[in-house]
Amino acid sequence: MMKIMMMIIVVEALTQLIFEAAPLQPIRNFIIRFTPFLNIGGSHLLECKYCTSVWVSMFSVFLYYNLDYQIVYWFCLMLVFHRLSNFVHLYFSLMRDIQLDKRASRN
Numbered sequence: 001m002m003k004i005m006m007m008i009i010v011v012e013a014l015t016q017l018i019f020e021a022a023p024l025q026p027i028r029n030f031i032i033r034f035t036p037f038l039n040i041g042g043s044h045l046l047e048c049k050y051c052t053s054v055w056v057s058m059f060s061v062f063l064y065y066n067l068d069y070q071i072v073y074w075f076c077l078m079l080v081f082h083r084l085s086n087f088v089h090l091y092f093s094l095m096r097d098i099q100l101d102k103r104a105s106r107n
Contacts, residue, residue, distance in 0.1 A: 003067060010076050011060050013083040015053045
């Protein structure tokens with residue numbers, strides 16, 4: 001069960017990285033430009049987060065069945081830590097914003 005939870009977080013993290021990470025945008029744009037056969041209904045499959053997550057999950061199934069290899073395990077663990085640390089960062093940013101708003105409303 002823990003492996004499955006880990007892979008769910010890996011799929012979400014990889015999907016977000018594909019869409020949000022600036023260093024990966026040239027690669028994504030290159031794939032979109034040179035795979036016109038993946039245009040369906042006027043948009044490319046890699047322009048939709050839902051569609052991309054399906055392809056990422058297919059890749060993650062390969063990772064899941066190879067988790068016994070140390071390098072694959074460390075890669076997946078790194079992605080899990082990355083994503084969970086983002087949630088911790090969001091929580092502390094929210095708490096800071098609430099605190100600053102209370103300070104501003106007192107003055």
